[in-house]
Amino acid sequence: xxxxxxxxxxxxxxxxxxxxxxxxxxxxxxxxxxxxxxxxxxxxxxxxxxxxxxxxxxxxxxxxxxxxxxxxxxxxxxxxxxxxxxxxxxxxxxxxxxxxxxxxxxxxxxxxxxxxxxxxxxxxxxxxxxxxxxxxxxxxxxxxxxxxxxxxxxxxxxxxxxxxxxxxxxxxxxxxxxxxxxxxxxxxxxxxxxxxxxxxxxxxxxxxxxxxxxxxxxxxxxxxxxxxxxxxxxxxxxxxxxxxxxxxxxxxxxxxxxxxxxxxxxxxxxxxxxxxxxxxxxxxxx
Amino acid sequence: xxxxxxxxxxxxxxxxxxxxxxxxxxxxxxxxxxxxxxxxxxxxxxxxxxxxxxxxxxxxxxxxxxxxxxxxxxxxxxxxxxxxxxxxxxxxxxxxxxxxxxxxxxxxxxxxxxxxxxxxxxxxxxxxxxxxxxxxxxxxxxxxxxxxxxxxxxxxxxxxxxxxxxxxxxxxxxxxxxxxxxxxxxxxxxxxxxxxxxxxxxxxxxxxxxxxxxxxxxxxxxxxxxxxxxxxxxxxxxxxxxxxxxxxxxxxxxxxxxxxxxxxxxxxxxxxxxxxxxxxxxxxxxxxxxxxxxxxxxxxx
Amino acid sequence: xxxxxxxxxxxxxxxxxxxxxxxxxxxxxxxxxxxxxxxxxxxxxxxxxxxxxxxxxxxxxxxxxxxxxxxxxxxxxxxxxxxxxxxxxxxxxxxxxxxxxxxxxxxxxxxxxxxxxxxxxxxxxxxxxxxxxxxxxxxxxxxxxxxxxxxxxxxxxxxxxxxxxxxxxxxxxxxxxxxxxxxxxxxxxxxxxxxxxxxxxxxxxxxxxxxxxxxxxxxxxxxxxxxxxxxxxxxxxxxxxxxxxxxxxxxxxxxxxxxxxxxxxxxxxxxxxxxxxxxxxxx
Numbered sequence: 001x002x003x004x005x006x007x008x009x010x011x012x013x014x015x016x017x018x019x020x021x022x023x024x025x026x027x028x029x030x031x032x033x034x035x036x037x038x039x040x041x042x043x044x045x046x047x048x049x050x051x052x053x054x055x056x057x058x059x060x061x062x063x064x065x066x067x068x069x070x071x072x073x074x075x076x077x078x079x080x081x082x083x084x085x086x087x088x089x090x091x092x093x094x095x096x097x098x099x100x101x102x103x104x105x106x107x108x109x110x111x112x113x114x115x116x117x118x119x120x121x122x123x124x125x126x127x128x129x130x131x132x133x134x135x136x137x138x139x140x141x142x143x144x145x146x147x148x149x150x151x152x153x154x155x156x157x158x159x160x161x162x163x164x165x166x167x168x169x170x171x172x173x174x175x176x177x178x179x180x181x182x183x184x185x186x187x188x189x190x191x192x193x194x195x196x197x198x199x200x201x202x203x204x205x206x207x208x209x210x211x212x213x214x215x216x217x218x219x220x221x222x223x224x225x226x227x228x229x230x231x232x233x234x235x236x237x238x239x240x241x242x243x244x245x246x247x248x249x250x251x252x253x254x255x256x257x258x259x260x261x262x263x264x265x266x267x268x269x270x271x272x273x274x275x276x277x278x279x280x281x282x283x284x285x286x
Numbered sequence: 287x288x289x290x291x292x293x294x295x296x297x298x299x300x301x302x303x304x305x306x307x308x309x310x311x312x313x314x315x316x317x318x319x320x321x322x323x324x325x326x327x328x329x330x331x332x333x334x335x336x337x338x339x340x341x342x343x344x345x346x347x348x349x350x351x352x353x354x355x356x357x358x359x360x361x362x363x364x365x366x367x368x369x370x371x372x373x374x375x376x377x378x379x380x381x382x383x384x385x386x387x388x389x390x391x392x393x394x395x396x397x398x399x400x401x402x403x404x405x406x407x408x409x410x411x412x413x414x415x416x417x418x419x420x421x422x423x424x425x426x427x428x429x430x431x432x433x434x435x436x437x438x439x440x441x442x443x444x445x446x447x448x449x450x451x452x453x454x455x456x457x458x459x460x461x462x463x464x465x466x467x468x469x470x471x472x473x474x475x476x477x478x479x480x481x482x483x484x485x486x487x488x489x490x491x492x493x494x495x496x497x498x499x500x501x502x503x504x505x506x507x508x509x510x511x512x513x514x515x516x517x518x519x520x521x522x523x524x525x526x527x528x529x530x531x532x533x534x535x536x537x538x539x540x541x542x543x544x545x546x547x548x549x550x551x552x553x554x555x556x557x558x559x560x561x562x563x564x565x566x567x568x569x570x571x572x573x574x575x576x577x578x579x580x581x582x583x584x585x586x587x
Numbered sequence: 588x589x590x591x592x593x594x595x596x597x598x599x600x601x602x603x604x605x606x607x608x609x610x611x612x613x614x615x616x617x618x619x620x621x622x623x624x625x626x627x628x629x630x631x632x633x634x635x636x637x638x639x640x641x642x643x644x645x646x647x648x649x650x651x652x653x654x655x656x657x658x659x660x661x662x663x664x665x666x667x668x669x670x671x672x673x674x675x676x677x678x679x680x681x682x683x684x685x686x687x688x689x690x691x692x693x694x695x696x697x698x699x700x701x702x703x704x705x706x707x708x709x710x711x712x713x714x715x716x717x718x719x720x721x722x723x724x725x726x727x728x729x730x731x732x733x734x735x736x737x738x739x740x741x742x743x744x745x746x747x748x749x750x751x752x753x754x755x756x757x758x759x760x761x762x763x764x765x766x767x768x769x770x771x772x773x774x775x776x777x778x779x780x781x782x783x784x785x786x787x788x789x790x791x792x793x794x795x796x797x798x799x800x801x802x803x804x805x806x807x808x809x810x811x812x813x814x815x816x817x818x819x820x821x822x823x824x825x826x827x828x829x830x831x832x833x834x835x836x837x838x839x840x841x842x843x844x845x846x847x848x849x850x851x852x853x854x855x856x857x858x859x860x861x862x863x864x865x866x867x868x869x870x
Contacts, residue, residue: 041764159630188629188791193835193846200845215765218794218837222845245841259766261794263839269773269798276770277720406664471678472686472694474644475742477662479701479749480672493688 002070003209004030004053004094004177009065009079011048011057011233022048022061024233030177035203035210037224037241039217039256045233046213050179053078053211054094055086069093071176092122095170099182101162105154111138111165112150115172122173137168141198160191164198171202178202181213196223217260221245229253319568325561333378340372344529352544362546364537366527370546373529374554380530382558384441385510388448392510393503395449396456401487403457404464415461418454426451430513434522441530444523448513452506459502463495497573505566508559515555531555591617592785593641593674593753598650600636610636612809613650618785620752623776625800625817626789629832633809634789638757641787642676654753672701675746677775679758681739685730691716691741692726698748707750715744719774736763739771747778754779754786760795768792772799793836797821805829807857815867825864828857 006028012019023045030036040046051057053067055078067078069089078089098104106114115137116130125133131150138146141164144157154162163183170178180199184192200223202208212224220227221241228238229252237250246264248254257265259272267275332339341360342349347367355362361370403414421429433447464487467473473490481489515532517523524530531551538548593616600611610633618624628634639645641652643659652659654674675698678684685694695712703709713723719740721733730738739759746754756775760768772788776799779786790796796803796817803820805813805828813826824830834847 041766189793189846190629190831190835190849193837194848196837197845197848216837217765218839221839221841222837222843225843241843242841245839256766257839259769260839261769261798262836264841269769269776272770273773273777276767276774277718279720471680471684474662475676475678475684475745476686476697477667478642478672478674478676479697479745480667480669480704481697482666483664489689490686494686 001032002029003032004211005066005068005070006049006053007066007068009049009052009063009067011045011052011061011063014060014062019062021233023052023063025065026230026233026235028228028235028238030209030211031226032176032209033203033207034225035199035212035223037220037227038211038213038230039215039220039227040230041215041256043232044230046230047181049230050096050181050211050213053179054090054096055079055081056096069177091118091170091175092173093175094177094179095173095175096179096181097163097166097170097183099185101159101166101186104166105162105169107154109153110150111152111154111157114165114169115150118169119172134168134172137172138165140171140202141165141168142194143168158191160187160194163187163191163195167195167198167202171208176209178208178210179213180210182215183212184219185214185216192219199223217245217256217263229256315564315568315571318564319572322561322564322568325557326565329378329382329558329561332375333382336375336379340369340375342369342372344368344373344376345527352541354544355546361550362544364534364547365541365544368529370534370550373534374531374550376529377531377534377551377554378558380441380524380528381511381514381532381555384445385507385514388445388452388510388514389503389507391449392452392506393456393499396453396458397460397499399453400457400460400462401464401491404461404468405483405487405491407468411461414457418457421451422454422458424451427513427516430517431520431522434517439522439525441518441524441528444514444517447517447522448510452510452513455506456499456502460495460499463498464491467491467494501566501570501573504562504569507562507566511555511559511562591619592655593618593787594653595637595641596651596653598637598640598652599648600633600640600645601648609809611640614806614809614811615650616804616811616814618753618787620785621780621783622802623779623786623788623800625796625803626787626806627791627793627796627803627832628806629791631808632806634791634806635757637806638676638755638787638789642674642755643671644676669705672705672749673751674753674755675749675751677739677743677746677754677756677759679761681735681742681762684742685738685745687730690727690729691733695726695741695745695748698745702748702750705750710748710750712744712748715748716741718778719744736767736771739763740774743771743775743778747782747784750782750784752784754784756786756788758789758791760790761792769795769798772796775799793832805832810860811865812857812860813864813867815865816869819867819869825867826857826861827853827859829864831857 006026009023009026010021011023013022026049038046038049048057052063057063063079065079069076069078076085112134115134119125119130119133134150135146138149143149143161143164157165184195187195196219199210203210214220224241227241227244229236231252237244237248237253244253248257254265257263258267260266349363349367349369351363351365351367353359353363359369359371361374363369399414403411430447430451433450434444437443437446473486476486476490514523518530518532519536521536524533531554534551535548541547596615597613598611599609599613602608602610614637626634626637636645640647643662646661654671657670659671685691692712695715699710699712713726716725717723721737721740733741759775760772763771772795775786788796788800800817802815803817804811807828813820813824813829820829824833831849831853835849837846
């Protein structure tokens, strides 16, 4: 069953030379209770796609198409939705976790309040109930010393712990969809392992649906159920995880896997150097 | 320490080329800058060609005294029978070159000292900065007045006094800019390749700090003009009978009823200072479109 | 291994604080000509501090660093001694590694000049651009006209143009696109070997390091916990930290296997010293 459907999404950047396409017509379906990986390199448009879902695109970007959130038979159109609709959806039905653990939490508000504030707003909980639920959430994400953590501030935690807390904040109102934009990229690999395990547990145990945006194909291989690969604003390939990694169809996907140590298609260092030197000069940076 | 973020080629939404102007003033800064440059250019040409354009000899006292404008002269005559218009034109050739010279010398002295302090650090930095602090601790105008008074009233001494009080801000600015770049990878790379301190400063640091210094200098020209005119106004600068705007305004105080005596030199000072200020603002905005200007009435994110 | 080009002995780097923070806690290593040695570890382990101490950007609290026959001085007011321009560095951030106001050809030319000053062979900047896979005609361009990955390659070209005997690379690929990381690392290896230079390659990415390093040093909390022949360590890590590190790497084979999360109890074992884990040789 689908929970989020992106159809023919276009995002253009207004420049002094006219509109420049960032996302050029993509389709994506997120199934309920699954982790859908959105893979691509810098500039592929994957982050903008995630931001578009929650109406977080900067003013200079124009979007068109459809992003539909489906629940209990009712469909809510998110693209171009009014502020009231978005306010009701954000945090409550669709939540987001970002890349940088040092800026994903407000540095001057206690962890407890960051958890309970929007819970109380969206779910109309009383103070005590909210607090109890906050402790529960922190336990769920294996944050250290959950009841003590409520009165602490983000800087008192490590990067990995902050990311877990950010996930707890995102889950506070029991959303249907979690958008995760490079959630483990800034973390050490041993810390990343724990966060990936957490994501997988949340999906398997509570039926959460996750759109995981990352460039890291290793992470995709570990937790994603389906993978969509983007390049220059377009979808290049979309397939179940195992199929994508063992039998990629598109040349671009194959080249990504070839450059990746440990993948089935991995190439030797000599071959990689040869390709690098023989490659036509890419277009200059903007 | 966190691991680096991934984006090197990513479109960063905060650094977009198309930017709706959010500064109320900022939107105008380019046209105003051009207007300022035009006015400044006119004045510079006046300063150069004054002897050729002026209708009368600025020092000759041969006209009817205290004549209002419109009765034969464009800007009237003063209490000694001199043509105000000619004196205003001639004043440009005094004030503008000296102010430009003042700024250039302040920048040279200040920037060199600041660069040395920033690059070498430690005791060199301490020494230079304490001297800078010492000079900066005095109110600029008062210190200039004291120095000019001590040296004796003359245009040369006024410039010298102004120079002494002006270089510290450039030293501070340059030191800060140099410190900011000192540990940059490319500067360190240069050192690893055997660059001497001079080579590092000249090749790697100087070209990358010129911008802000240039902006400060252009905004400072107005201040220099006001300082020199101010000193002359107080009798510490140009000596009579030299035609200089500040001393003209000072003389005008005695003949308050003859409004043209103070108005025109005052307007001259005003237009030149504002012109250079607009140039400076436009340069600053051109170099950093995200800069804030409080004059616009709002900070922008 | 023939006489090593770079050796360190018990290097200690400390940062101010109460108590002072020991970023590097007594590290000794040796790198020979034509050898690629990787220094790996997670954030905060001290690998960058060690790299910076080795090349002389950072002050050492104690210990020695020897390059060729001379002790490596800290970079200071004095000009770098000529012989030491034989040790060059590539930094993590490509965007600040090049002077934005000078043409890239000129900057590579600085490397050439350094080589000439030491009596080494000169070279042509355009040639170097070609050797790192860029258009030789681009020598007249400015850094902002290139992408991050391209800038990093220019920085590498500049370092190698100085014909160094030792190249210290501090996380040189971390800021690049994932698809070019391995390629650029492999390129660095190839160029160093061609030049007969040694390379100290610092990285947190073990997968890439496995492909290009002859020997690997695993660092944890300022100490080397395991070291030796790369593949030997990879096939059979001895130290618990190395084991945890390798087990935590997600393998991109599509199997949907979660990497192993180390437990808090496991972490206690990471501070142990296990002599057998050090200086391991290939079987």
